[in-house]
Structure formats: C-alpha cells, structure tokens
Amino acid sequence: MPTVAAPEHTAGVATPQPSDRPGWRQRLSRADVTYSPYLYIAPFFVLFLVVGLIPLGYTAWVSLHDWRLDSTERSFVGLANFADLLDDEYFWNALGNTFSIFVLSSGPQIVIALGLAVLLDSGIRARSFWRLAVILPYVVTPVAVGIIFGNLFGDRFGLINTVLEGIGSGPVQWHADTLPSHLAIASMVNWRWTGYNALIFLAAMQAIPRELYEAAVVDGANAWRRFISVTIPMLRPTVIFVVVTSTIGGLQIFAEPLMFDSQPGAVTGGSDRQFQTMTLYLYERAFRNLDLGAGSAVAWSLFLIIVVFALLNYLLTRRIASAGEARQ
Amino acid sequence: MTVTTMSQPRRVRRGARRAPLHRPGFLTYGLLTAFLLGSAFPLYWSFLVGSHDPSVAQSSIPPLIPGGNFWSNASRVVDTIPFWKALGNSLIVSGTVTLSVVTFATLAGYAFAKLRFRGRTGLFVFVIATMTVPTQLGVIPLFIVMSELGWAGTLSAVIVPNLVTAFGVFWMRQYIVGAVPDELIEAARVDGCSMIRTFWHVCLPAARPAAAVLGLFTFMTSWTDFLWPLIALNAENPTIQVALEKLQSGFYVDYSLVLTGAVLATIPLFVVFLVAGRHLVSGIMQGAVKG
Numbered sequence: 153m154p155t156v157a158a159p160e161h162t163a164g165v166a167t168p169q170p171s172d173r174p175g176w177r178q179r180l181s182r183a184d185v186t187y188s189p190y191l192y193i194a195p196f197f198v199l200f201l202v203v204g205l206i207p208l209g210y211t212a213w214v215s216l217h218d219w220r221l222d223s224t225e226r227s228f229v230g231l232a233n234f235a236d237l238l239d240d241e242y243f244w245n246a247l248g249n250t251f252s253i254f255v256l257s258s259g260p261q262i263v264i265a266l267g268l269a270v271l272l273d274s275g276i277r278a279r280s281f282w283r284l285a286v287i288l289p290y291v292v293t294p295v296a297v298g299i300i301f302g303n304l305f306g307d308r309f310g311l312i313n314t315v316l317e318g319i320g321s322g323p324v325q326w327h328a329d330t331l332p333s334h335l336a337i338a339s340m341v342n343w344r345w346t347g348y349n350a351l352i353f354l355a356a357m358q359a360i361p362r363e364l365y366e367a368a369v370v371d372g373a374n375a376w377r378r379f380i381s382v383t384i385p386m387l388r389p390t391v392i393f394v395v396v397t398s399t400i401g402g403l404q405i406f407a408e409p410l411m412f413d414s415q416p417g418a419v420t421g422g423s424d425r426q427f428q429t430m431t432l433y434l435y436e437r438a439f440r441n442l443d444l445g446a447g448s449a450v451a452w453s454l455f456l457i458i459v460v461f462a463l464l465n466y467l468l469t470r471r472i473a474s475a476g477e478a479r480q
Numbered sequence: 481m482t483v484t485t486m487s488q489p490r491r492v493r494r495g496a497r498r499a500p501l502h503r504p505g506f507l508t509y510g511l512l513t514a515f516l517l518g519s520a521f522p523l524y525w526s527f528l529v530g531s532h533d534p535s536v537a538q539s540s541i542p543p544l545i546p547g548g549n550f551w552s553n554a555s556r557v558v559d560t561i562p563f564w565k566a567l568g569n570s571l572i573v574s575g576t577v578t579l580s581v582v583t584f585a586t587l588a589g590y591a592f593a594k595l596r597f598r599g600r601t602g603l604f605v606f607v608i609a610t611m612t613v614p615t616q617l618g619v620i621p622l623f624i625v626m627s628e629l630g631w632a633g634t635l636s637a638v639i640v641p642n643l644v645t646a647f648g649v650f651w652m653r654q655y656i657v658g659a660v661p662d663e664l665i666e667a668a669r670v671d672g673c674s675m676i677r678t679f680w681h682v683c684l685p686a687a688r689p690a691a692a693v694l695g696l697f698t699f700m701t702s703w704t705d706f707l708w709p710l711i712a713l714n715a716e717n718p719t720i721q722v723a724l725e726k727l728q729s730g731f732y733v734d735y736s737l738v739l740t741g742a743v744l745a746t747i748p749l750f751v752v753f754l755v756a757g758r759h760l761v762s763g764i765m766q767g768a769v770k771g
Binding site for chain 2: 285451
C-alpha cells in the first residue's frame with residue numbers, strides 16, 4: 153500500500169538552493185516521513201513495556217524471593233513460594249472455586265445469550281428498544297452488582313429466600329454453602345454479560361446469508377432444525393470467541409466475590425473460603441498478609457493457566473489479523 | 481480486556497432488511513419482556529430498599545412501592561464516605577484516560593493503517609498478541625514501583641497504566657484502513673503538509689465515529705475498573721468503586737445505606753446509557769471491548 157512520495161518541492165519556498173546538498177527543509181521532511189510512524193506508535197509500546205511486560209517479569213522475580221511489604225529484607229528462596237503453594241489447600245480451594253464459578257457462569261450465559269439473539273433477530277417491532285434493554289445491566293459496575301446480589305441472595309432476609317419460602321421450599325444458605333454461593337456469584341456474571349453477548353451473537357447472525365435459511369425451508373426444515381443446522385454451524389467462530397474471552401475474564405473474577413462477602417472487610421471469600429477465587433486469594437496473600445512473594449507466585453500460577461487459554465485466543469486473533477490484512 | 485471479532489462493518493440498509501420467515505408472536509415478546517424485567521429488577525430493588533428506612537431491609541416481605549427516604553439515605557451516604565471526592569476522582573481518572581487512549585490509539589492506528597515503515601506487520605501482530613496477556617496480574621510489582629515513585633494513593637497511579645490500550649490501537653487501525661482514502665493522504669502530502677498535519681486534517685475527521693465509540697467504551701471500562709484502584713488508592717482519596725467497597729465493608733448491616741450508595745454510583749453510567757445507548761449497542765455489535 154503506497155503511502156507518500158517524499159515531497160521534493162515545498163510550495164511557497166521561493167529561491168532554489170544553488171547547493172546540491174539537500175536543504176534542511178528537505179532533510180527535515182525526509183526525517184518526518186521516516187520517523188513519524190515510530191513516534192505515533194511509540195506511546196503504546198513504551199507504556200506496554202513499563203506497565204505490562206516489565207511488571208509481569210518482575211512478578212516472576214518477586215515470586216522467587218521471601219519478599220514482604222512490611223520488611224526491607226529480601227532473600228532469594230528459589231521455587232519455595234511455588235512449592236508452598238502446591239501444598240497450600242487454600243490455593244487449590246481457590247482454583248477449584250474459580251473454575252466452578254466460571255463453568256456455572258459461562259455455560260448458561262452462552263445458551264441464554266444465543267436464545268436471546270434468536271429472539272432479537274426474529275423481526276420484532278421496536279428493535280432498537282429491545283437491543284438497548286438487553287444491555288441495561290452492563291452499566292451497573294461489578295462492585296454495585298456484588299452489593300445488590302449480595303442483598304438479594306441474603307441467607308436470612310434475602311428476597312430470593314423469602315420467595316423460595318413462599319412457594320414452600322426451604323431457605324438456601326446462599327452465602328454459607330459452597331455450591332449455592334457459586335451459583336449466586338455466577339448469576340451476577342450472567343446478569344451483567346448475557347445481553348452483551350446476545351448482541352455479539354445477533355451481529356454474527358445477521359451476517360448469515362438469508363439464502364441458507366430459504367434453502368432449509370424449501371427442504372422442509374422447521375425452525376428448530378434451521379437453528380441447529382444453519383445458525384449454530386455458522387456461528388461457531390463467534391461462539392468460540394465469546395467462550396475464550398469470557399474464560400480470560402472469568403478466571404480473574406474479583407469484585408463480585410469480594411462484595412458478596414457479608415463480613416466487613418473480609419477477603420477470604422466466606423468464613424470457610426467457600427467462594428474465594430484466585431484473584432481474591434492473590435489479593436489476600438499480597439495485600440492483607442503482606443506476603444508479596446507468595447502473592448506473586450499465585451499471580452504467576454494464574455498467569456500460566458490463562459496462557460493456555462490465551463494460546464487458543466492467539467490462534468483466533470491471527471485469523472482476525474489476516475482478515476484485516478486482506479481488506480487492504 | 482480482549483476483543484471479539486471486529487467484523488466488516490455491516491451496513492444493513494434499513495429499508496432493505498430481509499423479511500422474517502414469519503412474524504414473531506406472543507411468545508417472543510413475552511420472553512423478551514421477562515428478560516427486560518429480569519434486567520431491570522435488581523436496579524429497581526436497590527432503589528426500593530434505598531428509599532425506605534433501615535428497618536424495611538430487615539423485614540421479610542418488603543413493600544414494592546418506593547418510600548420517601550431516598551434523599552435522607554443519600555445524604556447519609558455522602559456523609560459516610562467522601563462521595564463527592566470519589567465522584568470527582570472517577571471523573572478525572574476516566575476522563576483523562578479516555579482522552580489519552582483516543583488520542584494515542586488514533587495516532588498509532590493511523591500509522592499502522594496508512595503509513596509505511598519497517599516492521600509494520602510484525603509490530604501490529606505484537607499489538608494484537610498483547611491483548612491476550614492478562615497484565616492485570618502484574619499488580620504486585622506495579623504497586624512496588626508506584627510506592628517507590630511516591631505515587632501510591634494518588635490518581636496518577638491509576639491513570640498512567642491505562643493511557644493507551646492495545647485494543648484501542650487495533651480498533652482504530654481496523655477502522656482507518658477502510659475509512660481514510662489513500663489519495664487524500666497523498667494529496668495532502670503533495671500540498672506540503674507535514675506528517676502530523678496530514679493526520680490532523682485528513683485522518684482525524686474521517687476517524688471521528690470510531691474514535692467516539694472507542695471513547696465511550698474506554699470511559700465505561702475505566703469507570704468500572706476495581707482491582708488496581710483498590711490496591712493503589714486509599715479510603716481518603718478513592719474512586720467511586722473503591723468508595724463503594726469501603727461503604728459496604730464498614731456498614732454491611734445497613735442495606736438501605738449500602739444499596740443507596742450502589743444506586744448513586746450507578747447514576748453516572750446510567751446517564752451515559754440514556755444519552756449514548758444507541759452507540760453502545762452498535763459498538764458491541766461491531767465487536768467492542770469485553771472486560
């Protein structure tokens with residue numbers, strides 16, 4: 153893609169220089185062409201280096217030390233922090249909770265979002281209104297969502313338990329029991345993101361050629377059959393993408409479990425750590441126990457888990473990049 | 481944090497929308513309405529509890545009509561946490577970050593889309609790859625560095641790390657590739673425009689729609705940000721999210737107070753939603769940020 157030929161003449165400059173060396177204006181202009189692009193992209197690379205890459209590397213360095221926030225002594229301990237972590241039942245507990253909450257949130261969310269997208273794509277009236285309506289929860293921040301749902305799912309006076317008792321089923325210990333607490337936290341994630349994902353699916357659905365549906369109708373396929381045999385296969389890349397992105401976000405879930413805890417200032421995710429996630433555990437070790445070494449080891453472990461998913465993501469982004477190149 | 485597919489901008493002409501196979505019926509609208517009620521109810525609930533006095537939050541069957549205590553609860557919130565300071569801080573942080581991200585992302589996106597330089601393709605692939613790196617996990621050394629700099633507790637600590645994002649660069653580049661004609665850039669150059677003036681007079685006007693959407697999402701993401709502000713800031717100088725956490729951790733029993741705080745903290749983004757909701761929808765449908 154051609155950009156610009158270096159402009160050899162500058163409008164308005166009167167006398168040509170008798171010297172055969174290029175004048176300072178030309179040299180300046182040439183330097184402008186050569187270096188400007190680097191200048192324009194430099195802010196991103198410098199910032200990524202300083203607040204992204206170096207901190208991640210530094211985290212690895214800190215994780216190899218006995219490094220506390222309240223002490224200036226730093227002794228090299230090798231992999232001891234990681235070894236401690238593998239023996240630490242709280243770590244495994246947090247890992248299990250994180251995956252449990254993640255599965256409970258992304259599974260139903262994708263199914264409901266797909267259904268919602270079908271509804272939105274069915275030629276309804278007041279399209280703009282409904283599209284707007286489904287992303288209303290997106291404007292409520294996770295901290296506020298955590299407070300609101302913490303109240304709705306209250307063990308004793310919560311509305312949900314009141315309703316459950318009203319229809320004759322016993323109160324559920326949404327905070328005290330493990331699986332119910334995971335369900336409650338997953339429902340916060342689902343509430344905030346389902347409509348958002350539905351719009352992503354809707355966009356993808358609208359890109360499916362109508363002829364495919366018409367052909368299916370001619371072949372006698374009913375609505376359900378058309379959804380299974382036309383919509384779902386055509387949406388597969390989008391579904392994979394939503395899964396991967398929600399994985400990377402879901403594994404770092406923090407605000408919801410923190411705010412869900414009804415004990416003031418607690419970061420353990422419930423009295424028995426029944427809903428402490430990995431990021432919450434990282435926060436507890438590093439900024440409550442002031443053990444930066446152990447916290448860094450948690451960070452790197454979580455990082456490695458995410459990298460597995462990020463590799464998947466990389467394969468997808470490469471496709472996006474090549475699609476972008478093809479458009480030029 | 482990451483992106484979804486930024487697909488070709490779909491320009492479905494309104495009039496030319498394909499006819500549905502059959503008209504949606506009662507079931508469709510019923511399900512949509514149920515979903516709408518489910519979306520709105522938690523918000524209404526917070527307002528409901530926030531508009532009564534604390535005793536109502538403890539009763540098992542609350543009245544479903546708002547009471548008259550919202551303003552007194554609101555003023556209790558304002559007295560309990562540094563609410564106005566937190567609101568101001570959030571506006572400063574999100575405003576600065578938005579302005580900066582849009583500026584730098586548009587510049588870099590323009591360079592990647594339209595300028596020729598060595599290593600362009602490789603560097604752009606690198607930008608995309610960084611979108612998958614969970615840099616949030618670098619909070620511990622970031623905190624060490626900010627403490628060394630004496631920035632811990634100041635707004636700089638939460639502004640500086642977010643001044644430009646990989647997603648922003650990617651988003652602007654994808655848009656500018658198609659939206660800015662090469663001929664215009666060449667014409668400006670032949671007329672003697674410097675590189676930056678070419679950017680200013682040719683690229684910027686054309687890139688404005690994408691920049692606006694990027695600004696919208698950047699503002700919301702920054703407003704929502706929690707983990708790093710919670711670490712970097714303290715209770716005296718918080719953002720609104722951090723202040724909300726302090727409100728709950730100190731007064732968890734008094735739900736009329738805490739839920740009023742949640743409602744108050746939601747108002748700014750709700751206003752954004754009312755004013756720019758249409759752009760929010762189209763931004764998501766074009767493949768916007770997922771945090």
